[in-house]
Amino acid sequence: MPTLLNLNGFKFFFYANEHEPMHIHISKGDEYAKIELATLKVARNTFKPKDLKQALDLTQTHRQTFLEAWNEYFSKR
Incomplete structure (x- = not known):
């Protein structure tokens, strides 16, 4: 589960087995x-x-x- 940002108590992440449309979990x-x-x-x-x-x-x-991280992560799979 790649964490992209921790800020003000919020954790922004996506899962390793995500699907379209591109989205972020918080x-x-x-x-x-x-x-x-x-x-x-x-x-x-x-x-x-x-x-x-x-x-x-x-x-x-x-x-x-977040979009760049998504594209980079899932292009390697």
Whole structure:
């Protein structure tokens, strides 16, 4: 499970056996979200609204890095 970023208590990661569409998993404590990288669509969420907004903002800020990491990781398989 490659971890891409730990910031403000949020952990951004993907699993080694991922599938399309490209997405990022985010956890903070017991809360969790799955966000599609192309559209920032929330596919799953247990975050409180404030935490989800922060997770989305961080995903948008780091989206290019996440996309590059996804492409690099899965191109080696």
